[in-house]
Amino acid sequence: MKAFVVCGSPRLEGNTQNLLEVVCDSLNKKNIETELVLLHDKEIKPCIACEKCKETRDRTCATKNDDFNSILEKMIKADAFIIGSPVYFGSATSQTTSLLHRAGYVARANDNFFAGKVGAPVVVARRSGQNFTYAQLLFFFTISDMIVPGSTYWNIAFGKKKGEVTHDEEGIKTVQHFAENTADLLFKLKA
Numbered sequence: 001m002k003a004f005v006v007c008g009s010p011r012l013e014g015n016t017q018n019l020l021e022v023v024c025d026s027l028n029k030k031n032i033e034t035e036l037v038l039l040h041d042k043e044i045k046p047c048i049a050c051e052k053c054k055e056t057r058d059r060t061c062a063t064k065n066d067d068f069n070s071i072l073e074k075m076i077k078a079d080a081f082i083i084g085s086p087v088y089f090g091s092a093t094s095q096t097t098s099l100l101h102r103a104g105y106v107a108r109a110n111d112n113f114f115a116g117k118v119g120a121p122v123v124v125a126r127r128s129g130q131n132f133t134y135a136q137l138l139f140f141f142t143i144s145d146m147i148v149p150g151s152t153y154w155n156i157a158f159g160k161k162k163g164e165v166t167h168d169e170e171g172i173k174t175v176q177h178f179a180e181n182t183a184d185l186l187f188k189l190k191a
């Protein structure tokens with residue numbers, strides 16, 4: 001089984017990527033294949049509400065001249081989808097929200113194709129806003145009829161400079177346990 005993991009930070013090798021790599025390692029240890037895609041070098045334009053996805057119903061977004069549709073394809077194929085974002089002014093990054101707006105809308109135009117998949121957000125900030133951003137991102141998963149595994153705390157961690165998040169012991173443990181729960185859930189759902 002496969003988990004598709006997206007890092008919504010524009011910063012290469014930053015804290016969100018660090019934390020998602022921890023998630024991937026823990027999933028791999030539990031025999032879940034992972035693919036981590038970084039949005040830092042991708043272009044994801046915003047949803048323009050053209051509503052063409054409701055007409056074509058072909059599981060794609062009508063905005064074709066960016067990286068969105070190739071990422072959506074990976075989301076559709078995966079058993080689990082995990083998105084990580086840093087907190088920017090108390091919210092997720094624009095790259096992250098553009099991806100989720102378009103993916104969520106295309107899915108709803110196509111019989112909710114994320115239904116029954118497993119997924120959850122992971123959030124990093126220097127000081128504050130993790131809970132708001134975690135909640136903000138949860139809205140995508142729960143309206144998409146997805147199943148969200150928990151952990152012993154919310155999937156949040158602290159860090160400002162690149163690499164700082166690796167010193168947040170509780171944050172690391174939380175996302176490791178989240179990944180273990182995700183793997184266990186995937187195997188239970190498949191049984």
Ligand SMILES: Cc1cc2nc3c(=O)[nH]c(=O)nc-3n(C[C@H](O)[C@H](O)[C@H](O)COP(=O)(O)O)c2cc1C
Pocket residue numbers: 009010011013014015016017086087088089090091124125126127128129158159160161162
């Ligand atoms: C535009 C911008 C806005 C930010 N807003 C917040 C914020 O509201 N709260 C906070 O604690 N940190 C904030 N930060 C700090 C980042 O969340 C923090 O540096 C994080 O580790 C960045 O993750 P990354 O290394 O994956 O890019 C902000 C950073 C930037 C660049």
